[in-house]
Amino acid sequence: MYALALEQNTLRLEPETTFAGSAGLIANLATVISALTIYMGLPKPPVAGKKPPTGKKILVYGGSSAVGGLAVQYATDAGYGVVTTSSAANRSMVEKRNPSHIIDHSRPDEDVIREIRENGPYEGIFDAIGSTTTTQRMVALLRETGGRFFSTSPSPGDEAIPAGIEKLWAGYSETLVSQAAHRELRTWYMDAYLPAALKKGTIWPNPALWLEGGLNSAQKALDLLYGDHISGRKVFINPQE
Ligand SMILES: NC(=O)c1ccc[n+]([C@@H]2O[C@H](COP(=O)([O-])OP(=O)(O)OC[C@H]3O[C@@H](n4cnc5c(N)ncnc54)[C@H](OP(=O)(O)O)[C@@H]3O)[C@@H](O)[C@H]2O)c1
Structure with missing residues (x-):
């Protein structure tokens, strides 16, 4: 089986790069x-290494x-x-990504929101989960100050988000x-950032x-994803299996 793709969206892989390592990124x-970078306006990192600390903070929920x-x-x-944020079960995995602070999202709403506030202020907020629950938490976080947050998804109840x-x-x-x-x-x-990340393993799925x-498992994969059964994993199927 062969997949069709625009050449500009394909990448030659080094022999040592795994399919999951690259497809997951x-x-x-x-x-x-x-x-x-496009929507929130963050300057991009260098192709290799890190920028010196800006002294500013970002909230990445999820x-x-x-x-x-x-x-x-x-x-x-x-x-x-x-x-x-992370559950306790995935904390050590998230720590390897070098955040400055990790909050256990399984605690009650008011505790999580208080801890988020105590560790701010934030230049930007990115809700990487995009569910009704996380949207409600972001709204509670911004209730007194107003402001905006970026999310991965619309969710039921968005129409009730208050003005401001x-x-x-x-x-x-x-x-x-x-x-x-x-x-x-x-x-x-x-041409630069992704090939360097894959070659050096500096950023990983x-x-x-x-x-x-193979493809017969596509529905199972979707059921796992949409049933909230995935925790700290990236789901793969091999269409050539
Ligand atoms: N707009 C776009 O361009 C775009 C692109 C890609 C994905 N998306 C969307 O982004 C969302 C996330 O996709 P994904 O593939 O990254 O998800 P994922 O890896 O399947 O998400 C699972 C993880 O979400 C965490 N989680 C679930 N509920 C949570 C909550 N209430 N608070 C905090 N963490 C929670 C769980 O953490 P624990 O296991 O640690 O509890 C779990 O590990 C999906 O809705 C997807 O459709 C949008």
């Missing part, structure tokens, strides 16, 4: 670069998710202190790879959860 990292984990690393490498609080979301990776205005950033990503059965 290419789309989710494009999402992060678009959300944080650091144990596939997108959130990469956002933690990207913003950290860009010189930001990153406050993020703005939830913004987009098909982020699509903006990066398809809009002419961002051609330079896409070239930086595909969540550990792989392989499903057997």
Whole structure:
């Protein structure tokens, strides 16, 4: 079986790069670069290494998710202190991404919100989960001050977000790879940042959860993802199996 793709969105892999290591990064990292650099306005990190600390902070809600984990690393490498969340089970995995502070999101709403506030203020807020629950937490966080946050997804109840609080979301990776205005950033990503990250292993996806059965497992993969059964893993199927 062969997949069709635009040449500009493909990458030659080094022999030592695994399929899961690269497939787990290419789309989710494009999402992060678009959300944080195009939409939020964060300067990008260097192709290799880290920027000196800016003294500023970003909140990445959902650091144990596939997108959130990469956002933690990207913003950290860009010189930001990153406050993020994880369950206790995934804490040690999230720690490896070098955030400045991790909050256990399984605690009660008021405790989580207090701890987020105590560790701010934030230059930007990125909710990498985008559910009704997380949206409500972001709204509670901003209730007194107002402000905006970026999210990965619309969710039921968004229409009730009070005036003065703005939830913004987009098909982020699509903006990066398809809009002419961002051609330079896409070239930086595909020709410099992503190849360097894959070669040096400086930024990595969540550990792989392989499903057997090739494309016949596609529905099972979707059921796992949409049923909230994935914790700190990235789901893969091999279409050639
Ligand atoms: N707009 C875009 O361009 C774009 C692109 C990619 C993905 N997305 C969307 O982004 C969302 C996340 O995708 P993903 O693949 O990164 O997710 P994922 O890895 O499947 O997310 C699972 C993780 O989310 C965490 N989580 C679940 N509920 C949480 C909560 N209430 N608070 C904090 N953490 C919570 C869990 O953490 P623990 O296990 O530690 O509890 C779990 O590890 C999805 O809605 C997806 O559709 C949007």
